[in-house]
Amino acid sequence: xxxxxxxxxxxxxxxxxxxxxxxxxxxxxxxxxxxxxxxxxxxxxxxxxxxxxxxxxxxxxxxxxxxxxxxxxxxxxxxxxxxxxxxxxxxxxxxxxxxxxxxxxxxxxxxxxxxxxxxxxxxxxxxxxxxxxxxxxxxxxxxxxxxxxxxxxxxxxxxxxxxxxxxxxxxxxxxxxxxxxxxxxxxxxxxxxxxxxxxxxxxxxxxxxxxxxxxxxxxxxxxxxxxxxxxxxxxxxxxxxxxxxxxxxxxxxxxxxxxxxxxxxxxxxxxxxxxxxxxxxxxxxxxxxxxxxxxxxxxxxxxxxxxxxxxxxxxxxxxxxxxxxxxxxxxxxxxxxxxxxxxxxxxxxxxxxxxxxxxxxxxxxxxxxxxxxxxxxxxxxxxxxx
Amino acid sequence: xxxxxxxxxxxxxxxxxxxxxxxxxxxxxxxxxxxxxxxxxxxxxxxxxxxxxxxxxxxxxxxxxxxxxxxxxxxxxxxxxxxxxxxxxxxxxxxxxxxxxxxxxxxxxxxxxxxxxxxxxxxxxxxxxxxxxxxxxxxxxxxxxxxxxxxxxxxxxxxxxxxxxxxxxxxxxxxxxxxxxxxxxxxxxxxxxxxxxxxxxxxxxxxxxxxxxxxxxxxxxxxxxxxxxxxxxxxxxxxxxxxxxxxxxxxxxxxxxxxxxxxxxxxxxxxxxxxxxxxxxxxxxxxxxxxxxxxxxxxxxxxxxxxxxxxxxxxxxxxxxxxxxxxxxxxxxxxxxxxxxxxxxxxxxxxxxxxxxxxxxxxxxxxxxxxxxxxxxxxxxxxxxxxxxxxxxxxxxxxxxxxxxxxxxxxxxxxxxxxxxxxxxxxxxxxxxxxxxxxxxxxxxxxxxxxxxxxxxxxxxxxxxxxxxxxxxxxxxxxxxxxxxxxxxxxxxxxxxxxxxxxxxxxxxxxxxxxxxx
Numbered sequence: 001x002x003x004x005x006x007x008x009x010x011x012x013x014x015x016x017x018x019x020x021x022x023x024x025x026x027x028x029x030x031x032x033x034x035x036x037x038x039x040x041x042x043x044x045x046x047x048x049x050x051x052x053x054x055x056x057x058x059x060x061x062x063x064x065x066x067x068x069x070x071x072x073x074x075x076x077x078x079x080x081x082x083x084x085x086x087x088x089x090x091x092x093x094x095x096x097x098x099x100x101x102x103x104x105x106x107x108x109x110x111x112x113x114x115x116x117x118x119x120x121x122x123x124x125x126x127x128x129x130x131x132x133x134x135x136x137x138x139x140x141x142x143x144x145x146x147x148x149x150x151x152x153x154x155x156x157x158x159x160x161x162x163x164x165x166x167x168x169x170x171x172x173x174x175x176x177x178x179x180x181x182x183x184x185x186x187x188x189x190x191x192x193x194x195x196x197x198x199x200x201x202x203x204x205x206x207x208x209x210x211x212x213x214x215x216x217x218x219x220x221x222x223x224x225x226x227x228x229x230x231x232x233x234x235x236x237x238x239x240x241x242x243x244x245x246x247x248x249x250x251x252x253x254x255x256x257x258x259x260x261x262x263x264x265x266x267x268x269x270x271x272x273x274x275x276x277x278x279x280x281x282x283x284x285x286x287x288x289x290x291x292x293x294x295x296x297x298x299x300x301x302x303x304x305x306x307x308x309x310x311x312x313x314x315x316x317x318x319x320x321x322x323x324x325x326x327x328x329x330x331x332x333x334x335x336x337x338x339x340x341x342x343x344x345x346x347x348x349x350x351x352x353x354x355x356x357x358x359x360x361x362x363x364x365x366x367x368x369x370x371x372x373x374x375x376x377x378x379x380x381x382x383x384x385x386x
Numbered sequence: 387x388x389x390x391x392x393x394x395x396x397x398x399x400x401x402x403x404x405x406x407x408x409x410x411x412x413x414x415x416x417x418x419x420x421x422x423x424x425x426x427x428x429x430x431x432x433x434x435x436x437x438x439x440x441x442x443x444x445x446x447x448x449x450x451x452x453x454x455x456x457x458x459x460x461x462x463x464x465x466x467x468x469x470x471x472x473x474x475x476x477x478x479x480x481x482x483x484x485x486x487x488x489x490x491x492x493x494x495x496x497x498x499x500x501x502x503x504x505x506x507x508x509x510x511x512x513x514x515x516x517x518x519x520x521x522x523x524x525x526x527x528x529x530x531x532x533x534x535x536x537x538x539x540x541x542x543x544x545x546x547x548x549x550x551x552x553x554x555x556x557x558x559x560x561x562x563x564x565x566x567x568x569x570x571x572x573x574x575x576x577x578x579x580x581x582x583x584x585x586x587x588x589x590x591x592x593x594x595x596x597x598x599x600x601x602x603x604x605x606x607x608x609x610x611x612x613x614x615x616x617x618x619x620x621x622x623x624x625x626x627x628x629x630x631x632x633x634x635x636x637x638x639x640x641x642x643x644x645x646x647x648x649x650x651x652x653x654x655x656x657x658x659x660x661x662x663x664x665x666x667x668x669x670x671x672x673x674x675x676x677x678x679x680x681x682x683x684x685x686x687x688x689x690x691x692x693x694x695x696x697x698x699x700x701x702x703x704x705x706x707x708x709x710x711x712x713x714x715x716x717x718x719x720x721x722x723x724x725x726x727x728x729x730x731x732x733x734x735x736x737x738x739x740x741x742x743x744x745x746x747x748x749x750x751x752x753x754x755x756x757x758x759x760x761x762x763x764x765x766x767x768x769x770x771x772x773x774x775x776x777x778x779x780x781x782x783x784x785x786x787x788x789x790x791x792x793x794x795x796x797x798x799x800x801x802x803x804x805x806x807x808x809x810x811x812x813x814x815x816x817x818x819x820x821x822x823x824x825x826x827x828x829x830x831x832x833x834x835x836x837x838x839x840x841x842x843x844x845x846x847x848x849x850x851x852x853x854x855x856x857x858x859x860x861x862x863x864x865x866x867x868x869x870x871x872x873x874x875x876x877x878x879x880x881x882x883x884x885x886x887x888x889x890x891x892x893x894x895x896x897x898x899x900x901x902x903x904x
Contacts, residue, residue, distance in 0.1 A: 261795025264737030
């Protein structure tokens, strides 16, 4: 059997064959620094300009009026002034799509009768019937209720998910996963604050989706870490190595999954809201895209290094440095099988192992997987090997 | 083993296909949210915590009201602690709002005068006189008596105090026959003419107006749901008094019976009237023929069957004084709604096809399992969405559609994790036949751990949040469950069977990898 064990020369080739040897733990500062930057920028942005909260959160009335050459933002403003409504707190925008242009007017909550009057005035000014104008209102209590309940749900969700991860894996993984997820939230909030995109209930829903997605992604990675932890139970493998091996092994999977998840969202953003002109889709798709990219990034660069950091003192002590380069690559390639890495020392008569031996042992165990790692080698092709 | 795999594979495909066909045949599609079909959507919430029973009754009331106004296909649903009124195709929000603006509180108010309220300064003398002749007033076409003492309504008898017959006390041209309670309804509240003592001019159901005093009781004085039609001597309504409501009712009744200034006689020889008011519309204004009532009240008069049953409904609904308020109203033009739906479907499908093309290019043969699995998943999601939206009343809104599109990524991930694992095993020298079951065992652990987190999220969001977030959580949970089902009952047998098949054994390349022997 010609098992292709040669290491690909190109980076992409190595990625496709699962031969990458990226020292994620060694680059943990990237994650740390980026997380700090994200938090600082978000906090600064929140303090200086805050969030551009939509109508649903503050409560108020909104109209969508078909725009024409004779009716634009100025005319809409004039109508508001004629009705003694302050235009300082009002938000008037012109929104264009493929099929039509719409003037969107948002003001604070008005009494029902006054709102009806304003609707009629808009219709007159724009030269359309009141039927052509979309009017919406939200009571401020309702917006607050939605937000409060969403936040409360989020807190309960965090607690229960932490308990679940702690039971299924361990508490350090729960901590790391939630830290990565919070980083995504902060990133998304910061993004929306910095660029002043409007936050609507749709955005909140998209954020919640992202939280689930980010956790999902992190757990897939952690499951591999957990599995490798068991596999190397017999050899003294430092946790940093286990994390690095696991990360490199799931690299391709993370890439593929992120790609498969992002394609539909990009399609929604470009085709749905761009080409087909469904503006409502844009609110969702933008937040989803931001959150997905952040989610994939955080599970690789924040969750896993953080986990290794939390676990660094808990594993067996080892005197060697963590593996990098070809050693790591060999381990990555060799460890992708089910079954446990047997401790070869048991048969040998070497009760004390020094640092060099330990290193040799690890690289020898992992370098020739087919020979040593499989607890039962594949039977049908056994004769044909070599 | 092999037989069980085949059973699972064929079973899940058959079940999914048959439910899908059943759904399509019975035209059972998911309820679409207003943002996907256009129209007016109003969310109402009770002012104080209400039981589900209360909300269901309010829902029925609103539905009745909408149907009475001829609004097509109102979709009124109880969603948690709110009532969602979706009116597809309705463009006039004012109409929708006034239709759903049912406070549901029945008030009992003394009738002060016909047609107009006395001016503040003139009100005091006028109250005691009670001899003004109403020009076009609403007739006291009903009377109140204790049950068991009903009298024939027609022909008109002599007007003896305490023995009222509505027909002959009607002044002017308002004969009982031509007061049509189901005639044109005054939609916009008549501007209230405030005078001293809280008097208000309110429209009646037949289009005229009555001046009524401040409310002295609510529908709560009546036993819940006890109002019923009585029909032995002309249509009437009998309603039971609640133990604690009896005093309230009798207090008002005795004022009116004695034509006290607070409830004056509006015409000579006629007792005072009690107006039964619902949502600022006088439903009925019967005369009081007895100062004291025990246990039950009979309202009789020259009712038609429909009028009497309307009144009975009003009294029953008044027994549920949970006030609701419109929290949100939204108009989506029909074109914007269908545009969103179309765009979401087209963009979603194109995205899905791109993902599948990419995966087929990457995984080659085994990607056929992904194509099959995603098809089964999609059919399953559609079927479950149809049933679940019917059961739970959560319409598939734009948020739900987006949730499903995101779920494509998560679903594809199950396959990616599985296939990447098989590739790892193959690289290390296992055969595909050997690698597939081992890989599945490891993958299944990963998938269910990750999916359980999604499910926890969905449940908590559904449980604790309101409005559109809930609908989204429902569909998120649904797609996750479908993912788990498809993964175990379709993907597992499909891949394992393929791996065992002779077809696979002959392949030089599996999953785009060279595993050629020799």
